[in-house]
Amino acid sequence: MTSRKLLLTLAVALGCVPCVFRGGVQADARAGRSLTAIVGPQSLTRDTNGDGLADTVAARVIVPASPTLGEVEAATNLAARLGYETTALTLPLVVRDDDVAQPGQIGVPILVGRTNRFVQQLVSAQALDLGALKPGQGLIAAVAAPLGGGDGLVVVGGDDEGTVNAGVELAARLPRVWGMSGIALPGVEDQAIRHLRAHGVQAREAGVSSIIVDSDKRGVARVTLRLVVAEADGARAAKVLEELELAHRRGQEPRTLNFTNVAATAIDVVAGANVFARVEVTRTGLNQRTLTPPIDPDELAADSPGDRGRPADAGAAGAPARTFDLSNALSIDGWYGDAYADLIPDRTDTTIILGGAADSLPASHIAARLGLETTGITLPLTRVADKVRTPEREPSPILVGRSNALVDRLVKIGKARLDDLQPGEGAVQIVP
Numbered sequence: 001m002t003s004r005k006l007l008l009t010l011a012v013a014l015g016c017v018p019c020v021f022r023g024g025v026q027a028d029a030r031a032g033r034s035l036t037a038i039v040g041p042q043s044l045t046r047d048t049n050g051d052g053l054a055d056t057v058a059a060r061v062i063v064p065a066s067p068t069l070g071e072v073e074a075a076t077n078l079a080a081r082l083g084y085e086t087t088a089l090t091l092p093l094v095v096r097d098d099d100v101a102q103p104g105q106i107g108v109p110i111l112v113g114r115t116n117r118f119v120q121q122l123v124s125a126q127a128l129d130l131g132a133l134k135p136g137q138g139l140i141a142a143v144a145a146p147l148g149g150g151d152g153l154v155v156v157g158g159d160d161e162g163t164v165n166a167g168v169e170l171a172a173r174l175p176r177v178w179g180m181s182g183i184a185l186p187g188v189e190d191q192a193i194r195h196l197r198a199h200g201v202q203a204r205e206a207g208v209s210s211i212i213v214d215s216d217k218r219g220v221a222r223v224t225l226r227l228v229v230a231e232a233d234g235a236r237a238a239k240v241l242e243e244l245e246l247a248h249r250r251g252q253e254p255r256t257l258n259f260t261n262v263a264a265t266a267i268d269v270v271a272g273a274n275v276f277a278r279v280e281v282t283r284t285g286l287n288q289r290t291l292t293p294p295i296d297p298d299e300l301a302a303d304s305p306g307d308r309g310r311p312a313d314a315g316a317a318g319a320p321a322r323t324f325d326l327s328n329a330l331s332i333d334g335w336y337g338d339a340y341a342d343l344i345p346d347r348t349d350t351t352i353i354l355g356g357a358a359d360s361l362p363a364s365h366i367a368a369r370l371g372l373e374t375t376g377i378t379l380p381l382t383r384v385a386d387k388v389r390t391p392e393r394e395p396s397p398i399l400v401g402r403s404n405a406l407v408d409r410l411v412k413i414g415k416a417r418l419d420d421l422q423p424g425e426g427a428v429q430i431v432p
């Protein structure tokens with residue numbers, strides 16, 4: 001009885017103490033560029049001729065030698081975003097880890113997948129800890145010179161679904177943390193610095209180092225921030241942040257480090273050469289999770305109107321059925337829409353539907369090109385064939401891979417002929 005009471009008291013006590021670890025959390029507090037800087041201007045894509053428009057892609061997405069379907073899906077959406085951000089590019093943007101000849105030459109490596117040999121090197125060197133990732137969760141972390149060249153990113157999940165979640169977060173949302181009208185990464189850093197300075201701490205700089213996306217579209221589980229303060233101010237900074245956490249628990253200070261779609265902000269306080277403390281500041285109130293899930297088209301009734309339900313009526317907003325061929329597929333007569341009618345594509349009216357893991361990676365090259373040719377894009381651009389229940393609803397889909405169930409269907413009904421393909425050959429066919 002006594003021991004039970006003691007256990008209970010201990011649990012209550014633990015529950016009341018803000019989550020803080022002090023003193024030498026990491027022996028080495030060296031850091032490369034922040035996640036904010038890596039997804040910021042003149043980084044992933046660059047303007048080399050000073051006209052204000054990016055014209056080269058410095059980033060390369062590196063997947064494991066035999067990527068899983070989730071890794072292919074993540075890489076494909078990343079390629080679409082990179083293509084979208086530039087006016088010119090050289091393919092491929094996505095390469096397998098065993099095809100990287102000169103790793104140090106890659107400007108900004110984006111390492112996708114747990115079995116990626118470069119990710120495994122980071123884990124072995126204790127530069128990256130994946131142990132805490134739960135199924136469905138995905139991590140985007142800035143890493144210092146992972147290939148010996150420029151600083152880069154890691155995109156990894158607790159499982160395959162988590163990898164997709166992390167990939168979509170990076171491809172579709174960053175530098176916004178979640179919603180397209182919500183706060184962006186520099187705003188989170190500013191709030192931390194302003195709060196500490198207002199409480200007399202000499203806060204020098206703050207940089208977001210990683211983001212963990214939660215499973216089941218619950219938003220962001222944790223944003224981690226590296227905050228550099230004056231050497232003598234470590235303890236004071238930690239205390240100010242602990243007090244902020246306590247205030248949040250009482251529903252106070254809602255305007256500081258309190259975001260609807262972010263469950264917690266973890267701050268590594270760096271004073272001198274070491275991480276002095278890590279303080280976790282959670283969202284205000286008792287409810288730890290607020291969700292605004294995107295609509296899954298398959299969850300809607302088949303007769304709901306518009307492009308998320310039944311196919312939109314011809315002429316209405318959305319994608320009317322179109323007739324096009326290979327000469328105009330990459331135009332507003334094909335895979336693009338022109339919502340602001342100036343003959344310049346500003347909307348993607350297609351999805352890339354992936355087959356199996358083994359033969360779907362080329363989808364990433366198509367995605368890069370699709371992103372390149374338009375001024376507007378909807379991400380994620382991908383779906384997985386096995387999860388598409390009503391293919392009729394997909395506007396002008398691009399089916400990739402011989403292993404694709406939807407390609408199989410076309411072969412069976414005689415709309416596609418692939419039986420005369422020789423090893424090494426590939427077919428591109430428009431199917432009316």
Ligand SMILES: [Ca+2]
Pocket residue numbers: 046047048049050051052053054055
């Ligand atoms: Ca330029």
Ligand SMILES: [Ca+2]
Pocket residue numbers: 337338339340341342343344345346
């Ligand atoms: Ca337009």
